[in-house]
Amino acid sequence: MNTTSIINGQPQQHLPVTDRSISYGDGLFETIACVDGRLQFWSAHLQRLHEGCLRLQLPLIDESLWLEDIRQLDIGDEPVVIKLIISRGSGGRGYKMPGDIQPTRIVSRYDWPSYSVELFNKGGCLKICHTPVSVNPALAGIKHLNRLDNVLARNEWNDENIIDGLMLDASGHVIEGTMSNLFAVEGERLYTPRLEQAGVAGVIRQQVMELAKKLGYECEQINLSVSHLLNMDELFITNSLLGICPIRRLQENAFNDWPLTRKLQQSLDMDGASLAI
Amino acid sequence: MNTTSIINGQPQQHLPVTDRSISYGDGLFETIACVDGRLQFWSAHLQRLHEGCLRLQLPLIDESLWLEDIRQLDIGDEPVVIKLIISRGSGGRGYKMPGDIQPTRIVSRYDWPSYSVELFNKGGCLKICHTPVSVNPALAGIKHLNRLDNVLARNEWNDENIIDGLMLDASGHVIEGTMSNLFAVEGERLYTPRLEQAGVAGVIRQQVMELAKKLGYECEQINLSVSHLLNMDELFITNSLLGICPIRRLQENAFNDWPLTRKLQQSLDMDGASLAI
Numbered sequence: 001m002n003t004t005s006i007i008n009g010q011p012q013q014h015l016p017v018t019d020r021s022i023s024y025g026d027g028l029f030e031t032i033a034c035v036d037g038r039l040q041f042w043s044a045h046l047q048r049l050h051e052g053c054l055r056l057q058l059p060l061i062d063e064s065l066w067l068e069d070i071r072q073l074d075i076g077d078e079p080v081v082i083k084l085i086i087s088r089g090s091g092g093r094g095y096k097m098p099g100d101i102q103p104t105r106i107v108s109r110y111d112w113p114s115y116s117v118e119l120f121n122k123g124g125c126l127k128i129c130h131t132p133v134s135v136n137p138a139l140a141g142i143k144h145l146n147r148l149d150n151v152l153a154r155n156e157w158n159d160e161n162i163i164d165g166l167m168l169d170a171s172g173h174v175i176e177g178t179m180s181n182l183f184a185v186e187g188e189r190l191y192t193p194r195l196e197q198a199g200v201a202g203v204i205r206q207q208v209m210e211l212a213k214k215l216g217y218e219c220e221q222i223n224l225s226v227s228h229l230l231n232m233d234e235l236f237i238t239n240s241l242l243g244i245c246p247i248r249r250l251q252e253n254a255f256n257d258w259p260l261t262r263k264l265q266q267s268l269d270m271d272g273a274s275l276a277i
Numbered sequence: 278m279n280t281t282s283i284i285n286g287q288p289q290q291h292l293p294v295t296d297r298s299i300s301y302g303d304g305l306f307e308t309i310a311c312v313d314g315r316l317q318f319w320s321a322h323l324q325r326l327h328e329g330c331l332r333l334q335l336p337l338i339d340e341s342l343w344l345e346d347i348r349q350l351d352i353g354d355e356p357v358v359i360k361l362i363i364s365r366g367s368g369g370r371g372y373k374m375p376g377d378i379q380p381t382r383i384v385s386r387y388d389w390p391s392y393s394v395e396l397f398n399k400g401g402c403l404k405i406c407h408t409p410v411s412v413n414p415a416l417a418g419i420k421h422l423n424r425l426d427n428v429l430a431r432n433e434w435n436d437e438n439i440i441d442g443l444m445l446d447a448s449g450h451v452i453e454g455t456m457s458n459l460f461a462v463e464g465e466r467l468y469t470p471r472l473e474q475a476g477v478a479g480v481i482r483q484q485v486m487e488l489a490k491k492l493g494y495e496c497e498q499i500n501l502s503v504s505h506l507l508n509m510d511e512l513f514i515t516n517s518l519l520g521i522c523p524i525r526r527l528q529e530n531a532f533n534d535w536p537l538t539r540k541l542q543q544s545l546d547m548d549g550a551s552l553a554i
Contacts, residue, residue: 005294014291015299017282017383022292022362024424025302031370056425057432083370085299088428093308093358093387095424095431095455106294110370135447136411136426146423147301147372148333149413151365154372155334170412170474178372197447 005108006069018090019104025145027087027104028052033240035079038274039070041240044203049084052142059103061086069107070277081110081241087145113241120265123248123255124163126177126235128226129153133167133175133198141201154178163245164237166226169198174224177237180245181205182224185234185260190219204238204268211267217260226251236261244268282385283346295367296381302422304364304381305329310517312356315551316347318517321480326361329419336380338363346384347554358387358518364422390518397542400525400532401440403454403512405503406430410444410452410475418478431455440522441514443503446475450500454514457522458482459501462511462537467496481515481545488544494537503528513538521545 005013020026030049033040046063053060070082085106091098131153139146153167164177175193176182181202184191190212195201212219229235234255235247244265246258282290297303307326310317323340330337347359362383368375408430416423430444441454452470453459458479461468467489472478489496506512511532512524521542523535 007294013294015294015296017284017290017292017385019292019299020428022296022298022364022383023306023422024428025422026425026428029300056429081370087299093360093385094390095427097428097432106299108294108370113371131415132413134411134413134416134423136409137447138408138429139411139425144425145300145302146411146425148303148416148421148423150372151297151301151303151374152333152415155374170414 004073005106006072007106008104009065009069011072015104015106016090018092019087020089020091021085021087021104021145024095025147027085027145028056028058029143029145030084031240032082032084033079033270034075034082034277035270037075038271038276039082040270040274041203041207042275043273044206045240048143048201048203049086052144053086055138055142056144057097058086058088059101061103061105065105066107067277069105073107073109075109075277079112081112083108083110085145115242119163120245123246123258124237125161125249126237126247127157127162127165128251129156129165129167129178131156131167133169135169135198137197140198141195143200150178168226172225174226174229175199180237180239180242183208183236183238184224184229184232185236186232188217188260190217190260191222191224192219193224194221202238203240204243207268207273208238208244208264211264215263215267234258234261243270281350282383283349284383285381286342286346288349292381292383293367295369296364297366297368298362298364298381298422301372302424304362304422305333305335306420306422307361308517309359309361310356310547311352311359311554312547314352315548315553316359317547317551318480318484319552320550321483322517325420325478325480326363329421330363332415332419333421334374335363335365336378338380338382342382343384344554346382350384350386352386352554356389358389360385360387362422392519396440397522400523400535401514402438402526403514403524404434404439404442405528406433406442406444406455408433408444410446412446412475414474417475418472420477427455440524445503449502451503451506452476457514457516457519460485460513460515461501461506461509462513463509465494465537467494467537468499468501469496470501471498479515480517481520484545484550485515485521485541488541492540492544511535511538520547
């Protein structure tokens, strides 16, 4: 494991045990692809982080501070993953927020995950998780640190052919993958689950919705059940490291051809919205 | 703030930034009253922690290890709060649990909260929180580290007369207080919210249910709405530090007399089930 971290601007590998990320998951994170020394979709990540801060009543961190921290990491020439965490900092026992919030910011570098080229050519498999997604409209959409549902769901499989597992709410609505958002294609229309009650509104999900519109396709946020998905023409998942990844199997259903997914893959400019560090 | 911590058996104030409590809230905690050098309801706390470990697929920690850690704290003669945390230990990026889980255990001492005698004599006030409780049957009941809903709810008031705020689910069922469980009394019957979908099954809640039965009162776990509560004869909340605390006001409704609550307060033996450290 090849990791280094900058905490509040200093090279550090330890956090005070009083940090509220430990006690309550009281904070947010972002996972950002850094390729050829460029932070992909940087502004979109920062924008979502800011929205999360407003929702959780966390102080906003200046863009320049994040960038100074990232520049202290030993990044190298290979693609790497940059993870940002902001927490509400240290506090005593009890849920009440400290009067004077001194947020903790953590910037870490991780190795790029070993996705195979085949995954993108032949598509990945999806499973349906038994672990339900946590439902709370006050927390839905933002990328907060309360992720036990994702942890339990992700531990439901070991098969490397399975790229992700779908998490459902109690009503049987598919919300998202453990680490991705889902899109379904029916003819020339795209669908993606509504996220008002649960789930993370992914940066690439937003890019794909805008791109689809630009290319003349309708994209609707709706309630989707598993049986809906099995009747779709194409499925794909998105996240900041995978970009757009076609799905070749969901349960017993095979998908072999992804004309619209391929068009979106070709049109999504990962570098266009990037920032050189 | 007067805190000391023992991490994995060593006096330590810092945790590796790779700990999964930080990234995902991947763990559990217990808050235990230590009065006259005795850990109140120790076995019940340990039992709930073990049940939580089974639910989260965390290794069980031996009782003797927790006790050795606690004995390293500088406890003194005054009542103190002992907090236990178990996390899934360090891991790389990604939700998947490490193959070889080396859990982190944290034992901390905190000052006793400054509850007034008046609170117990005249009762505390309750508010209704706007922040909904997070709903997930896979996580309901256990005292896990994903507590952002409690944090947001607890920050809805500053009035010191308000002892706690009630959190509701999307269907308007009252689930719990931000830091307590709720009981309602109607004649000689007790009611407390069902916790299959959300909430923490408190140690004192369990004790009160058993005590009520022993004293000949029926106690039922049901769905309770705010309007139900306003028609009750008595309300009280419970947690490990408050014990049983009568409620004198909920919204505009006053409660002035708590005959059954008083009987339970007098009968709840805080020391009977304690362990001398």
